[in-house]
Amino acid sequence: MSEVNDKAWRDPVDLTPIGVVRGGRETSDDDYWGGFESRIELDPQRFTDDALAALDTFSHVLIVYHFHPLNPASEESGGRHPRGRDDWPLVGIFAQRAKRRPNRIGVTICRVLSVDGPVLSVEGLDAMEGTPVLDLKPHMREFEPRGEVFQPQWSHEVMANYYSESP
Amino acid sequence: MSEVNDKAWRDPVDLTPIGVVRGGRETSDDDYWGGFESRIELDPQRFTDDALAALDTFSHVLIVYHFHPLNPASEESGGRHPRGRDDWPLVGIFAQRAKRRPNRIGVTICRVLSVDGPVLSVEGLDAMEGTPVLDLKPHMREFEPRGEVFQPQWSHEVMANYYSESP
Numbered sequence: 382m383s384e385v386n387d388k389a390w391r392d393p394v395d396l397t398p399i400g401v402v403r404g405g406r407e408t409s410d411d412d413y414w415g416g417f418e419s420r421i422e423l424d425p426q427r428f429t430d431d432a433l434a435a436l437d438t439f440s441h442v443l444i445v446y447h448f449h450p451l452n453p454a455s456e457e458s459g460g461r462h463p464r465g466r467d468d469w470p471l472v473g474i475f476a477q478r479a480k481r482r483p484n485r486i487g488v489t490i491c492r493v494l495s496v497d498g499p500v501l502s503v504e505g506l507d508a509m510e511g512t513p514v515l516d517l518k519p520h521m522r523e524f525e526p527r528g529e530v531f532q533p534q535w536s537h538e539v540m541a542n543y544y545s546e547s548p
Numbered sequence: 549m550s551e552v553n554d555k556a557w558r559d560p561v562d563l564t565p566i567g568v569v570r571g572g573r574e575t576s577d578d579d580y581w582g583g584f585e586s587r588i589e590l591d592p593q594r595f596t597d598d599a600l601a602a603l604d605t606f607s608h609v610l611i612v613y614h615f616h617p618l619n620p621a622s623e624e625s626g627g628r629h630p631r632g633r634d635d636w637p638l639v640g641i642f643a644q645r646a647k648r649r650p651n652r653i654g655v656t657i658c659r660v661l662s663v664d665g666p667v668l669s670v671e672g673l674d675a676m677e678g679t680p681v682l683d684l685k686p687h688m689r690e691f692e693p694r695g696e697v698f699q700p701q702w703s704h705e706v707m708a709n710y711y712s713e714s715p
Contacts, residue, residue: 390568390680391591394614396651399642401557424558427650431626434640438700441693442642445612445653447561459598473601475566475609475684483594484563486612486683488655490693505694513557516653517642521699523707525692526608526657527672532688533605540690
């Protein structure tokens with residue numbers, strides 16, 4: 382089996398967006414996503430309205446998306462200073478949430494505002510207008526971190542205004 | 549801008565795995581992932597050891613992966629009963645975590661056990677041996693759900709043994 386796996390795991394993974402972000406920002410911003418409302422519209426060519434059925438019986442949804450093409454395309458393959466700030470430590474690309482990352486995937490847990498047929502309205506989605514969406518999953522307490530949670534101080538500083546309301 | 553977006557958002561998204569799950573299970577199981585330990589090995593052709601630097605200063609990591617090819621390939625585009633159980637309600641594919649989902653993406657938050665060069669050891673990764681990994685992100689408190697969290701009763705029942713220790 383490992384021989385099969387060794388051959389297979391590097392194969393390209395070809396995905397098709399399930400929908401698109403509407404009402405998103407027109408620019409890429411690092412901060413002030415607090416209270417921001419937008420919508421995800423499913424591709425009507427692929428899904429029935431049933432695809433979102435009962436999602437509004439959950440308070441939150443996990444959204445997997447692909448960064449908007451207007452975001453920087455270069456990829457980091459080692460370490461960097463978060464947001465280019467030398468006073469924060471040099472950390473690996475997989476130890477930060479920077480956009481210049483391999484595969485350009487974003488994952489955000491948002492509050493569900495409403496479901497209306499093929500349209501999901503959410504609060505707190507940090508994605509630009511026209512962003513392709515790859516998956517939606519209901520948030521369940523059972524998938525939250527198990528055991529003690531900790532993180533370094535610089536990461537709190539990076540996030541200080543991320544979910545603040547716009548000033 | 550919306551004209552550009554309308555053209556672009558349905559474009560295929562072509563990804564390249566960043567690494568692979570080793571020490572994973574050889575079969576796909578619905579339950580008993582509690583305490584299960586496995587590793588993610590980064591692709592040494594693409595990344596320096598710096599790519600994981602400082603990830604072990606976080607307690608948890610969010611892992612984005614693509615379901616193993618041995619998992620069922622058929623896709624649900626509407627609703628279904630979770631795990632085929634008629635006593636649970638019919639809910640949309642995006643209101644459940646079923647494997648038969650578009651794009652076959654898994655997202656799991658795991659405890660970081662250690663980082664050793666290009667190898668990340670974790671606890672609680674519900675992925676099979678040889679699963680392609682698409683991204684790793686440090687877990688930050690600031691990305692946890694904001695506001696009241698709730699979910700329907702059936703979802704607690706589905707998850708009852710998911711993170712139990714093996715019986």
